[in-house]
Amino acid sequence: MINQEMCRWVFRTHVLDRAGALTSIASAFSNEGVSIDTIVGHGIEQRAGVDGSVVLTFYCSEANKDKMVRKVKRLSKVIRLEEHPYESQSLRKSALIRCNRQLKPRDVVGETAFLTSELVKSDAHGWTYLLAGSPSDLDPVLESLEAAGIIKDVIYSVLSL
């Protein structure tokens, strides 16, 4: 029985020529009708032709994810691919947020663990925090802080492995 339940997945690809790899990976997903949620290229040097990595997140069934693994691995600019369920504890996500009040310990309790929480600065614009944890812990916290009107803005959020 093929599992058709829609799940969120993360691919981390090690690539040659990040710019070209971003295009060919995006094209492979588009051709298969799978929408990419987020896509980020990482690398020390910001020029084409050097090694780097591309991290992307997307929703689809496990069968479609397996097909995308095969498709992406066959792209000439992709050297290696790691796949993870979005809930994987080996994934880390961090977010820099500006709040309209100081956060309390109970504000940063994730589903499985406390988030790493660090006050970066406080000034007339509010309190700026760096939060970090697994995506499955951090995302619900960000959602509840947003719903409660505590977050003024998310300065950035980034996924890493």
Add this chain to the structure above:
Amino acid sequence: MSHGQLPPERLTRVTDLLEIAGRLSPSTAVLPGGHRVEDLRLVESARDHGFVDRIILVGQKDRMADAVKEAGIDVAVDDMIAADGEEQIAAATIKVLKAGGVDIVLKGDISTPVMNRYILPLAVRPTVSLATLFDAAPIADGRPMLLTDAGVTTVCDLKRMTDLVSNAVDVAQAVMGIERPRVAILSANEKQIASLPSTRMGLELASLGWQNAVVCGPLSFDLATDPASVAIKGMPDLPGALEVAGKADVLVCPGIDTANVLYKMIAALDKYGEASLASITVGFPVPYVILSRSDTLETRLASIALCAIYARRRPQDFLKPGEHADD
């Protein structure tokens, strides 16, 4: 190659066709039966990738206008040519082709026999044939190869087969960047078997003194594509075997039925994510893409890219329109 240009880079993956085509000057495409939304989205995607710029649609006026609106694409009013009925659409497309300035024909919502009946008199080569570029993970370590002819040439006598090889060699040179392609004439056995005519055909084709290719036949599929099979079974005692066996760039099937079955197998691998393919019809003044709705979007887009590359790099064709009439 005699194009007065640098030789093209060696192709390593079929999916790279999109990037390579995008680096060349963009093509003008005419779309007979251009009133189907999915076809318009496809050519718009080709435009997004940068290998098509102008799109000329030929189709039913109202359906064409509705499709353009639904697809949300930008087509100049002068590039929407109204024609009612398949015969008129085909005739109007030929008029556009004869006027010049078109690089690619993409068959849209029009029956293939009707379009072919109108376009065949324009053939500039003695034989029109389909060449399919593919790479498949389980075959030859995934390196790209050409397969011919899975869909056009039904009569496979020595003359036709010679033409198929010539057409495929041109595509291999222009698109795959291989100066002297290694061509395998496929059969079920590498020995001469009287009850298996394709074995004789293979040897005859291989003995024609090819200058721009190394042709070897008859070769079975595994001996053509897999060095490990050559190691196990031994090098066939055939002219050209040392260069071609296990390393073929072009696979020439003994007939359309074999080629078509092989094509469909590769298409099935494509749908599983283990292969990519793209096809081109060679022999007309411009490359002709016969799109199939059962092909994946990736295959259809790659086929347009393949044609765009061939349109820019192809050798000079050797007949003028109208000189050929034997198909």
